[in-house]
Structure formats: structure tokens, C-alpha cells
Amino acid sequence: MEIVLRKVGKTPLLFEKNLDNLKIKGFLQFDSGKLLKLEAKLSGFVNCTCDRCGKEFTKDVDEELDLFVSDGMLQDKDSSYIDVVEAFDGKFNLDDFIRSEEQLIKDGYNYCMECVDSDFEYEI
Numbered sequence: 001m002e003i004v005l006r007k008v009g010k011t012p013l014l015f016e017k018n019l020d021n022l023k024i025k026g027f028l029q030f031d032s033g034k035l036l037k038l039e040a041k042l043s044g045f046v047n048c049t050c051d052r053c054g055k056e057f058t059k060d061v062d063e064e065l066d067l068f069v070s071d072g073m074l075q076d077k078d079s080s081y082i083d084v085v086e087a088f089d090g091k092f093n094l095d096d097f098i099r100s101e102e103q104l105i106k107d108g109y110n111y112c113m114e115c116v117d118s119d120f121e122y123e124i
């Protein structure tokens with residue numbers, strides 16, 4: 001699913017998309033210049049591998065996303081915006097966005113329930 005950025009105005013454009021085990025629901029709204037504000041909720045689950053024992057497990061996802069989408073490359077002067085996703089060809093691809101968020105979760109530290117529990121016992 002692609003959103004044509006120049007069609008997004010001051011009125012929030014609502015979107016909702018399911019991809020594999022994840023669902024995103026939120027809106028895009030014109031901010032200023034090339035920037036559009038994106039607020040959305042990402043929920044569902046991601047298949048992860050435990051960083052300690054190597055076991056596969058599903059991690060619940062329930063994240064609020066609050067960032068900006070840039071229509072094209074950002075200039076240096078705009079870099080005060082921290083969370084910016086650059087979109088090219090004037091389109092924002094929701095599928096790609098969900099996949100990149102999923103990858104970010106997978107690339108983080110993930111421990112299965114058993115390893116989280118054993119950590120807890122260590123601390124006692």
C-alpha cells in the first residue's frame with residue numbers, strides 16, 4: 001500500500017494496514033516544507049530469536065510511533081527532526097515501513113520468557 005505524499009494536506013489522512021503478524025493504524029498530516037507528521041500504533045507480534053539461548057519465540061508488539069516522513073532527501077537544516085523516514089518518488093510505502101519497523105525490533109535485544117525469568121532469579 002502506497003500513500004501519495006502530495007495528496008496529504010492539513011486534514012489527517014487515516015490509514016490502516018495489516019502485514020503478516022503486524023498491524024499499523026494511524027494518520028499522516030502535512031507539517032511544513034517536505035515534512036509530514038506520522039502518528040500511528042503498531043501492534044501484533046514479531047517472530048524473534050532469543051539472544052541468550054537461541055530459541056525462537058514470538059514477541060508482542062504494542063508501540064506508539066511518532067515521527068516525520070520526508071518527501072525526498074532531507075537537507076541539513078532540517079536535521080533537528082530526529083525521527084525522520086525519507087520517502088522517495090513522492091510515495092510512502094506502508095508495507096516497507098512496517099517491514100523496517102519489524103526489522104528494528106528483531107535487531108534489538110530480545111530475550112525469551114525463560115531467559116527473562118532466569119535474569120530475574122540472578123538478581124535476587
Ligand SMILES: [Zn+2]
Nearest residue numbers: 050053112115
Ligand atoms: Zn532464551
